[in-house]
Structures are given as C-alpha cells and as structure tokens.
Amino acid sequence: MSRFIHAVVGAAIPVIPEVKVRAADGVSLVGERSPVAIAAAYEAAGVGCLSVVTGRWFGGDLRLLSDVTARCGLPVLQKDFLTREAQLIQARELGAAAVLLTAALLPQRVLATLVDKALVLGLTPFVEVVNEAEVSAVPHADECVIAVNNKDIQVHERGPADLSRSERLLPAIRATGCLAPVSASGIDHPAQAARLVRAGFVAVLVGTGLLRSPDPATWLSRLTVAPR
C-alpha cells in the first residue's frame, strides 16, 4: 500500500483538508492568513494527509506545493488539471505523494498512461470521477484513490454539490477493488462528512468548508474515529 493510501485509510481523522487560495468564483478563501500556516495547523490538528491546489484558476501555483511539502511532514496531494507526464515528474520533485487525474478531462488511453506513469514514479493516482462509466474504467484501481467529485468540474465547480452522487457510486468503486474510496467537494459541514464516512467512504476531501470555518480544529475533531 502506498504511503498516501496508507495515510488516507489509517488516519484518526478521515478528512483530507485542502489548501485552496481562492474559490472558483474568485473570492479569497484564505484572507490574510498564510496558506502554509493553514496547512501546518491542519497537520497539528491530527490529519493524515493534505491536498494543495496548484491551479491558477484557484489562486494556486507550484511554489505553494513546494512550500507546503517543505514545511509539513504529511503526504500531499497535488490538485491541478494534470495532463502530461512532465507534470507528474515535477509533482514528485516538489515533494507530492499523490496527483489528481480527472477522468472527465482525460481520454481513456491518456488516463491509463498517466496512472501507469504515476505509479512508476511512486506517486499515488487520485482519480476523480463523476459517473459509473468513469469508475469502472479506472486502471489499477487497487493502487489508486478513487474520489467522487460531488460538483461538476465542467462548469468550473460553480453549480451546487450533489452529495448523493457519492453514495450512489460507492458500490461501483468497491467493486473495482479500490481500497480508498473518497468523497470530494461541497462537503461543508461535519455532519455531512460523518454521514459519508458512515456510508463507507474512508475519507472526505474538504476545502471550502474548513477554510471558511471559524474553528477548523473543532470541525475536524468532530470526525475523529477509532483507529482502524
């Protein structure tokens, strides 16, 4: 099991907090705070891994990734619309442990190639899906995180989230042999996160809900689970 999957599956808090500088509508999510300090606070709160958005569209860049991996000891997912092997090599150089591959944006053969390349590089593919066809097409599913995106990336995540999509797709994800089903996007409250974990997700990925919370440590502590 990769270091990233181990961290996702074994964490005492089943949440992958995400450092994202801006929302898709351009509104700042960090305000005056330092994004690296936010990552360090999540680590101090006891999470097992982190997500860092490097896409410019969300106010990120590669410097943010290297700053977070330099400062934090946790395995880090690079979230961006990665399409080329060179970007995976760069992700590894900057200290990432996992890379986002978005099924809806990549032709099937390209997705398969990038999953292979990521695995050869020692990176965990974090494959984001929105429907059953995408789930069943994930190659090497047992070595990937398969994450249901509850929002629609095609409309730049501006639409509403549909958390029931996660619950609907979970049996198909399990059927692939994936050990790390994750639900991502639009999970704003601990009660929603707890419900998804009870349904069988090993973790939820939360950006905005935690970044807008006045007390992220309490948000996270409400999700603490017995060691698995």
Ligand SMILES: O=P(O)(O)OC[C@@H](O)[C@@H](O)c1c[nH]c2ccccc12
């Ligand atoms: O802020 P939210 O609604 O909790 O969502 C986090 C994450 O899923 C979202 O930022 C995201 C989903 N897919 C992406 C692709 C690139 C960058 C970011 C993303």
